[in-house]
Amino acid sequence: MSDAHTSSDEDDLYDEGDYYSQSADIESEATEADIEAYHFECVTPEDVDKLFATAVNDLTDKLILQEAGVARMLLHHFQWNCQEVVERYKKNPAQTLALARIRSITVSPDNNNAHFCQTCFQNLRSGEFRSLDCGHQFCADCWTAFLEVQIGQGRSTEIACMSQGCDILAPMEFVLQLIAPKSALLEARYLQFCRNDWIRTHPQLRFCPGRNCQAVIRVEQILAKRVKCSFCQTQFCCRCGGDYHAPADCETIKKWITKCADDSETANYISAHTKDCPMCHVCIEKNGGCNHMQCSGCKYDFCWMCLGDWKTHGSQYYECSRYKENPNIANESVNAQAREALKKYLFYFERWENHAKSLRLEEVMREKIQNRINQKVMAKEGTWIDWQYLLDAAALLAKCRYTLQYTYPYAYFLDPGPRKELFEYQQATLEAEIENLSWKLERAETTQRGELGNQMVIAEKRRSILLKDFLSP
Structure with missing residues (x-):
């Protein structure tokens, strides 16, 4: 058993003047744009249908098309880029329709009067x-049976067309008519599949991956930005x-x-692994988020x-989070290189995990902080607003640690050099501040509000x- 404890020596990590000068600099830059800011909106399937219908109507008007189905298929093929469709169609209508597999420029319509279904x-x-x-004719019953199987x-x-070797696509109106x-159930499934296909090709739409979320x-x-679904909170x-x-x-992740x-077996081992004081x-088994551990037996303070x-x-944190590459590994045996590769992976994976x-x-x-706040409010030791800063600190700690977790896959695949050295330095300083924040929050009863706010x-x-x-764009 262990507790994540620290001592007054923690405060020695900062020079007092430097500590508050950093805080002032940070506050002065509070108005800077958030690097992770990303504008998005969550819409329903019905909203998406309206978006597609508007795009189809716009293209139909611009090209003076008689069939909305043709406009829809053109937009779908060219990933809903209306401007590209207009330019291509005005330049060469037949070729544009052929590229979208709507009409063929090589197959003549079948005018055979002997109506025999092949x-x-x-x-x-x-x-x-x-x-x-394309003109390939089949009876309505065969078409319907074919469509049922395809859907x-x-x-x-x-x-596509039932005729072997023909790739002309079936318009939605043609399918629905049959x-x-x-x-009604088959019709609903088909329309849903169509909508899903249109969404996948649209450059501005993305499915929410939340369970059962539409x-x-x-x-x-x-x-590659963070979005949060307003419907399922994913x-x-x-x-x-x-x-x-x-x-x-x-690609890296x-x-x-x-x-x-x-x-996976290595991961399972590390996940369940304990350490000795x-x-x-x-x-000792880690039972807190902070990496600053204190042995419950001998009271020794150490890094997990x-x-x-x-x-x-504090002065060695950079070394703790940086993997030390073997400069002579290229001259070692294949087995030695394999062991070094595994050692490197375990180093990063252990920190990730x-x-x-x-x-x-x-x-x-x-959750414990929330319960403690409720108790204090009930005991009239301040209002809920007075204690809200503790929940704000917990939310920020989670946000920072989440980012820190994903720095380790990034560092694992990053090539050695000055850029990696800079990244590892910033990673280490971030890790140090997160551990300080975690420690102060776990001891919120004795940590002053201003001190926690600065951290x-x-x-x-x-x-x-x-x-x-x-961060890549």
Whole structure:
């Protein structure tokens, strides 16, 4: 067992004059634009339908098209870029329609009067046949059965002509004319599949990945920025749809998650791993978010990550969070290189996992703070507003630690050099301020409000500086 404790030596991490000068600098820059700011709106499926209908009507008017279905298919193919469609169509209508697989410039319409369905091998009246603009004719019953199978397999906007080798697409109006009289459920599924396909190709729309959430995110440009669905409260990266991962980009975090999955047994070991007190060697399990540990037996203060003496840890934090590359590893054997690669991965993964665990523990602490505030308010020891700063500090701590967690995948894949050295320095200073904030918040009963407020400002400033220098657009 252990508690995340600290001593008065913690205050020696800062020179008093420097501490308050930093606070003043931070406050003076409070009006700067937030590097993570991102304008978006959450819309319903009905709103999306209106957006698409407006775009179709606009294009129909601009090109004087008789069929809205043609305009819709053109927009879908060219990713809803109305200007591009107009320019292409005015320059070469036939080629534009052919590119969108609406009409063929190589196949002539079938004017055969012998109405024989090549699917069911029946001779039928001319009114019982249907065809796309390619002219390949099949009976309505065969078309309907074909469409039912295609929709059952999840296809909608990519349903093509039944004729072998023909890639002309079936317009929505053509499909609905055949399936709507047969099944309202099938019609609803088809329309939903169409909407989903249109959203996927639209450059300003993104599905909310929340469980059973039907909301759609609308933005000016899809970037790797944090968005929060106003319907289900899910937070995610707008570009990749996964957990928000600044400062790591989508490709980096994808590689990291894949590697962690490949090394799942190693990850499970580290997740459940305990450590021994470096002084008395008693087994210790981390039970708080702060990395500053105090052994409950011998009262030794140490760092959970590197097991170093916490009294001298402030000046060594940069070394604690930086992996020391072996400069001669290229000359070592293949086995030695493999061991070094594993050692490097474990170094970064342990810190990644540690901050994830700290986030979970600090969420428990936040609930305790909420309960303590309620007790104080009930005891008339101030109003809820008087104690709100504690919840603000807990929210900021979670925000900063979340960013810090994702700095480790970023650092793992970052090539050695001056840029990595700068990143590791900023990462280390951010980590130091977060641990200070965590410690002060865990001891909010004895921490002065002003002291906690100053620490909040400094921690957020460190986070903002790191993101400003390393966050990809």
